[in-house]
Structures are given as structure tokens and as C-alpha cells.
Amino acid sequence: MADVDVLIVGAGITGIYQLYRAREAGFSAVLLEAGAGVGGTWFWNRYPGARFDSESYTYGYLFSRELFDEWEWSEHFAGQPEIERYLNHVVDRFDLRRAMEFGTRVTAAVWSGDHWAVSADDGRGWDARFLVAATGVLSVPYFPDVPGRDAFAGEQYHTGLWPSEPVDFRDQRVAVVGTGSSGVQIVPVIAEEAASLTVYQRSANWCTPLNNAPIRPDEQRALRAEFDALCHVLNTSAAGFLHQPHDRGAFDDSDEERLAFFEKMWHSPGFAKLSSNYLDLLFNDAANDAWCAFLEGKIRSIVRDPVTADKLIPTHRYGQKRPPFVNGYYEAFNRDNVTLVDLRASPIVFDDLDIVVWATGFDFGTGALARMGVVGRDGVALNDHWADGPQTFLGVCTAGFPNLFFPGGPHAAAGNNPRYNGDQVDFVTDTLIHTGDRVIEVTAEAEQRWTDMVDRAAQTNPFGELGQYFGTNIPGKPRRYLLNAGGRPKLFKEIARVKDTDYAAFTLL
Ligand code: NAP
Secondary structure, rough: OOOOEEEEEEOHHHHHHHHHHHHHHOOOEEEEEEOOOOOHHHHHHHOOOEEOOOOOHHOOOOOOOOHHHHOOOOEEEOEHHHEEEEEEEHHOOOHHHHHOOOOOOOOEEEEEEOOEEEEOOOOOOEEEEEEEEEEEOOOOEOOOOOOOOOOOOEEEEEEEHHHOOOOOOOOOEEEOOOOOHHHHHHHHHHHHEEOEEEEOOOOOOOOOEEEEEEHHHHHHHHHHHOOOHHHHHHHOOOOOOOOOOOOOOOOHHOOHHHHHHHHHHOOOOOOOOHHHHHHHHHHOHHHHHHHHHHHHHHHHHHHOOOOHHHHHOOOOOOOEOOOOOOOOOHHHOOOEEEEEEEOOOOOOHHHOOOOEEOOOOOOOOOOOHHHOOOHHHHEEEHHHHOOOOOOEEEEOOOOOOOOOOOOOOOOOOOHHHHHHHHHHHHHHHHHHHHHHOEEEEEOOHHHHHHHHHHHHHHHHHOOOOOOOOOOOOOOOOOOOOOOOOHHHHHHHHHHHHHHOOOOEEEEEE
């Protein structure tokens, strides 16, 4: 006899919504969270400068019109403190906190014939009919094995494990290691405070301005008035983004028109630079080169020291890595207290530092699930089933692991995460209702079909082919695509097929 119908792991955006949906559907539910508060990724990544790079109102929840109407985001791209306040507001508004246990890290989850036996690091245990791991893709920070790191006597922080107490950088000699989306957000903020800041860069990244702004009262009113239209746009765009695709290729325009269009892109908000840029930007070398040449000109026009500017010009194509969106990043290198060091030429000199900030990324996609001690049917460990990389159906379940779901996990999303993850929570909840008192497990064939789709589509999609999306940022991790290469339309199509075929992709016992 299980203690609870649904045990959810993780109080991030996905877990909060899963708890809401499970309770609304009449299930008893408990949510376990390792952190001291709600927010998941947006709890742990509380480093100075952390903020959305998708518009706040496109990233927040859309399931409740009342919630949307009563919450006013102050900026188009909200900062971490406001995001954390919002998620706490949602939890309290829907009375979800009393089902949550904080400071509780799941260390084992074993399938026991008709339920999951779940244990936590504090020795407690739960028997749950369904286990929903809303453990996220960016939950396990990666510390590189750098000579001298262990012996360093100063303070060390990872952007993805930032402490609740503010870190005081005043009069300190600080280093930031890593120049991905997190590193380039924190650099300009630390630069303002520290005595000196050394930025250790292994590879440069193509950064463009976020172009954030406060949301004016008339914009607030328009957002409310156009809620349905907003939902329509987000639910029909391929990646859940607000910004619509352009209708032209780069060379449909003259040189002057192209330059003017790139200038417009440079001044556009957030991800518009990617999703509303020329249609062939990622697929046509010449189009990509033209955009990169434009960005190179911008970087050189901002950064005064030509040697530093040289180092800041990436060698990869735009989109090969997830591009960051920044606020004053390149400008920071014009300050006297900021130095850029090429890690490929010079190692980190720990002796000259008081504080080191590791902005070195995450064991993306599979990291958290791999550390949860999941053992499925016939005693098979999830880590063995996924030894060559994840195999999933819809990015939410895997064969041999009955009554286990992981919305927002590997193969789940590729774009505006909360939109995809919300779709998946809705699907999981419908599936729990459909299952009732039975046990449900995806078939090996359905799992193979989705995994093959992901792997095949990844071959023709050059977006993010370097780094975390293929797991290549973690030494020894198998090179497999970890996003949903088919995008949101493919997810919708397959979910509809599951329902139309009365769950033929699953066995129910
Ligand atoms: P990341 O994109 O993986 O970047 C890690 C950085 O650390 C890279 O510059 C990498 O260099 C460097 N690095 C890794 N291993 C290293 C080593 N052994 N020695 C030296 N440098 C090393 O990680 P992230 O910046 O934390 O971003 C992760 C993801 O979080 C993003 O892609 C995005 O999805 C998300 N994010 C989102 C936001 C937002 O929405 N606003 C903000 C921050 C992060 P190489 O490039 O050479 O590998």
C-alpha cells in the first residue's frame, strides 16, 4: 500500500506545476526538494546578474488567467530575485507549500512491483504509486578538474550553487572561469564591485544585447488585454518563443538591406536575434558568416583594446553554441580593473586571487536523474539503461521503469522550457488519470521511435552542436543529443497520437 499517489521530486517551475495538476486531479501528492526554497534552477542560480533571457510573461505560467492578471513583472526580462518571488507567490496562491518538503534530497528510488520505494538523504522513505522526477536539466553544476583548484585557500562559488547570503566582492581579487550564458551575466556585475576581475575564457561566445527594459503601464495593460493572443503565439511557435520567424533568407536582401536588418536584430529583445533572424542563418554558411562578421564589427566597436577584442571574437559559427544575451558584457572589458585571459594560452594563477567563481556549466539533461539512484523493473538501474545516453518516449518516460515520469528531462524541450515542460506535465497528469489503479509502462518500440527521431533530427540541426546539448562539456559523457530535436509541434503530434490510439505506446497492467 503506497503512502502517496504521486511523489514529485523538485520544486522548480515544472515540479510546482506538476504538484498543482496532480492535486487538482484528485491525487494525494508530496513534493521533495533538496533546496531550502522553491525555484529549482531559479533558486540555485541566484548569482548576481542572473535573469531571464526569454520575456518574463512568456516564461511564467499561463495555466491561470487570474494568476497572469494579478502578477506584474517589472521588467521584460526579470532578474532572479523577482523570479523567485513570483514562484513563491504561485506556490502560496495555490496552497502548494504544505505538500512540499525542503532540504530533502532523494538518494534512491526503487520499483517494487506496484510502487516506488523512495529514500532521502535524511533517512526518511516514502512509498509512492507514481514517481515524477521534475529534476530539471541544469541541476548538477560541473566543476572542472583544474590543477590547483583543491589547494586554493580562498572562497570558491559555482554560479549554479550560489549561496543565499550575498557574496561581498569589494576590495577582492576575483576570477570568473567560463564565458557561457552564466559567466557573461555575472562578469559585468562583479566588475563594478571587485578590486580586480580576471575573466578566464576557454572559448569566446557570440553575445548580443538582451535589450531589457521596464514594462511600462501601457504595456502591462496591453499584455492583459492580449492574453489569449499571447498564448496563441506561444502555443503555435515551433520552440515556444514569442518572436516569429522572418520570411526571408539572408541573400534575398541587398547588402544594405541586410546590414539594416542585422542592425535591427542587434537592437531586438532577447532570443529574437535567433528566432526572428534570416531563415537560413543556421543552415547557410554564407548567411552565418555575414551575421558573425556584423557581430565582430560590433564587438570591435565596443571593446577599446584591440588585443582583448581579438580574444573575444569566437571561432565557432553562430548557434553552434547556445548564444547568450548580455547587459554590458563587452563594455566591462573597457574597465581598468578587468582583464581577459585566454585559458588555452595561460593557466589559472590561483595565488593572485581571493575569490574564484566557476561559471563552468552543468551535467545537462541527465545529471540529476543519474544521481537519484533510480532502479526499475527487474532490478535494472537507470544508469545502465542509459549507459550510451538517454532513451525516452516524448522526453517523459523510459521503458523498464513503470509509473516513472520525468517532465522537463532529457529529450523534453528545445526552446522556451516552461512551455514544453507545461505540455509534458499536462500529458503526464492525463496519463496518471488514464492509468488509475493500474501500472503503466512505455513500450520499448515507442521509446526507440522517439529516441531515433531525436538522434536523426539532431543530425540536421546545427543549433548547439558544441557543448552541453550533446553532453560534450562533461568528460566521459556519451555524445548524444539531449534536447527534443523535433520541437514542440512534434511533441504535440505524438501526444495526440497517444490519445488517438488509446495509449498504444504503453502497456497497462
Ligand atoms: P555553459 O554554457 O556550459 O558554459 C560553461 C563555460 O565554462 C564555457 O565558457 C566553457 O568553455 C567553460 N568551461 C567548461 N569547462 C571548462 C574547463 N575545464 N576549463 C575552462 N573553462 C571551462 O554553462 P552556463 O554558462 O552555466 O550555461 C548553461 C546553460 O544555462 C545555458 O546554455 C542556458 O541554457 C542556461 N542559462 C540560461 C540563462 C538565462 O536564461 N538567462 C542564464 C544562464 C544560463 P567552452 O565554451 O570552451 O567549453
